[in-house]
Amino acid sequence: MLRALKVGLLIERTNRKNLVALLAVVVVVFGMMFFIKAQEVGQQLDEKKSDFYNGRAALSKFQVKDASEDGDGSDLFKNLTKQNRSIALQIAALTMDNYPLYYEASMTTAELRKEAFDLEDYDKVADLLPTKLENTLNYMYFKQMVDSEKQTISDLSQYIPFLLYFFSIAGFGWYIFISFYTSSILLDDFEHTSLVKGYPVRFDQYILSKCVIAFGYVLAFIALIFICSLVSLRNGFGDITEPVRVFLGEPTLVSSISYIGRAVLYMIVISIFVMLLSIILNVLLKNMYLTLFVHFILFFLPILFPSLISLFPYNPFNFMSFNEILAGVPVDLEKSTTITMNQGLILMVICIVLMLVIIQRFFSTGKINRA
Template sequence: MRSMLKTLFIIERTDKKNIFACLIVALSIIGMVVYANATELGNPIKEKSIESLPAKVAMNKFQIVDASEYGDGSDIYKNIVKQYYTYPKQGMALKTEQPELFIETAIELTELRKQAFEMDDYDLVAVNLPSKIENEMDSYYYQYLKENDLVLSFGSLSFYPFLAFLFSIVGSVWFVLICIYASNIMIDDFRHTSLIKGYPIAFTKYVLAKCMTSMGIVFIFIIELIVCSLPLIYFKGLGQASYPVAVFNGEVTIYPIYKYIAVSIVYMICLAVFAILLSVILNVLLRNVYLTLFVQIILVVIPILFPSLIKLLPFNPFNYVNFPSVLNGDTLNLETPVALNSNAGLVYLCISIVLLMAVIKWFLSTGKLQKI
C-alpha cells in the first residue's frame, strides 16, 4: 500500500493538470487579495453607505408627510424614515471612531427593522430591506459585540476576517471545482487496463490509494488558500481571530472567526471526499468524463431549481453543497422556507460518504468491474 501511494504520488506530482490547477488557485487567491486591498473591501463606512441606499429607495415609495410620532404618516413610513436617519448617525460614529455609539445605533436599526416586519404594507418595501434572518443575524452580532466589549475594527478587512470572507466565497463553488478536478479520476485506468493488471495489489486498495492521493492535492489547495492570503498581513494587519461572525445552524449563534474557518475547512474536506467518491462511482458506471461531470452538476442544480425539494428531503447531501449559504440561513428566504442545520449537514455528508464507500466496495467485489 505504501509503495502504491508513493508511485501514485510521483505520477500526480508531474501531472500537468495538477500543476496548472495549483497555479490557477494561487493566482486567483492572490488576485482576490489584491482586489480586497485595492477596493477597501469591508470598509464599514463604504458598507453603511451602500446599505443606506435601498432604505432611501424604500422611503421614496411613500408620500412625504409628517413623520414625527403623532404625525399623519403611516407606521411603516415613520419606521423607514427613522431607519434611514440611523445611517448618518452610524457614518458619524465611524468617522469619529466612537464604537459605543456605532453599536448602539446598529442595535437601534435592527430593532426598527424588527418592528417593520409586523407592520401593514411591509410588502411594499420588502425588496429594499434585509430579510428577517439577515436582520436577526445582525441583531445577534451587535448584541454580542456590546455584551463582550470587543474592540470594533474600523478599517477594511484584515487577515482573519479576509480568510473568513475567502472561505465563504470559495466554499460556495468548492464542490463544483472539486468535481471538475476529480471527474476523470478513474478514466485513464479504463483506457490502459493492462497497466493496472500488473500492479501487485488488490483493485480496491488501488482505488483507495488513488482517492488518497487526490485528497492530498485537495489539502494542498486548502493550504494554498491560507498561504496565498498571507500578504494581507503586511497590508492590513492580522486582525482578531476571536472576532464574532453570526451564523445560522438551526438558530442564530455566534462563532468566533477561527471556529467559522475551522467549520469551513471541515466542510470542504467532507465535500471533497464526497466529490471524489462520487466521481469514482460515476466513472465506473458511465465511463465518460463529461457524462460524469454532467450528472454531478445536475445533482447540484436540482435543489436550486426546485427549492421545495429541500423541505421534502432535508437529508439530501446536495442541499449542503453550498455551505456558506447554509451558514447564512439563506434557505429561510426561499419560497418554501426551511431551516437547514449546518451541523446536521455535516452528519448527512459523512453518512453519504460511508454509503458511497460501501457501494464502491460492493461494486468492486461483486465483479461489476470484471473487465479491468
C-alpha cells in the same frame, strides 16, 4: 497496497493536472486579495450608504406624511423614518471613525427593524429591507459589539479577516473545483488497462490508494490557502475572536477562528464525497465530460430550482454551498426550510460510507465492468 501508493505517488507527482490545480489555488487567493483592494470590498461606509438609499426607496412608497410622534404618518412610515435617521448616524460615525457610536446606531436600527416586521403594510417594503433572520443576526452581532465596547472594525486586508472572507464565499466554488479535479481520477488508468492489472492488489485497494493520494492534494490545496494568505500579515493579524453571524438551527454567533475551522471541515468532507462520487461515475460512464455533467446537474439543480430544497430537504447536494446554509438562506425561501450544515455533515458522512460500501462490494468483485 503500499506498493500501489508508492507507484501512484510517483505518477501523480509529475501529473500536470495537480500542478495546474495547485497554481489555480494560488491565483485565486492572490486574485481575491487584488479584488478586495480594487473594489474596496468590505467597506462598511459604502454598504451603509446603500442601506440608506434602500430606506429612501422604502419611504418613497408612502405619501409624504408628518413623521413626528403626533403626526398623521402611519406607524410604519414613522418607523422607516427613524431607521433612515439611525442609518445616517451610522454613516456619520464611520466617517468620523467613531466605531462605538457606529455599533450603537447599528443596534438601534436592528431594533427598529424588528418592530417594523409586525406593522401594517410591511409587505410593501419587505424586499428593500433585511429578512427577519438577517436582522436577528445583525442585532446579535451589534449588541455583542456594544457590550464588549469594541473600538475597531474588521479590516479585510488583515490575515484572519481575509481568511474569514475567503472561506465565507468558498462554499460555492469548492464543489466545482473538486469536481474538475477529480472528474478523471481513474480515466487515465482506464486508457492503460495493463497498468491497473499490473497492481498486485484488489481493485478496491487500488481505488483506495488513488483516494489517499487525491486527498493528500486536497489537504495541500487547503494548506496553500493559508500559506498564500500570509502575505496579508503585513497589514496585521486580525482578531480571531471577532464574532461571525451564522444559523445553526437558530441564529447564533461564532468566533472567526471557529467559522474558519468549520469551513475547512466542511470542505474536507465535501472533497471526500465528490471524490468517491467521481470514482463511481468514472467506472460507470468512463468519460470525464459525462462525469462533470452529472456533477453539475446534481449541484446546480437546488440552486436553479430552490423549491427542490423544500421538497427534498435532506438531498446531500443542498449542502454543497455550505456558506448559504450557514447564512440561513433556506429559512428565507418562499417555503421556509430549516436545515443546518451540521445535518448536512451527518448526511454526507452517511453517503460517504454508502459509497465506500458500493466500491468495496461491487468494484472489488468485478460485478461492474471497469475497463
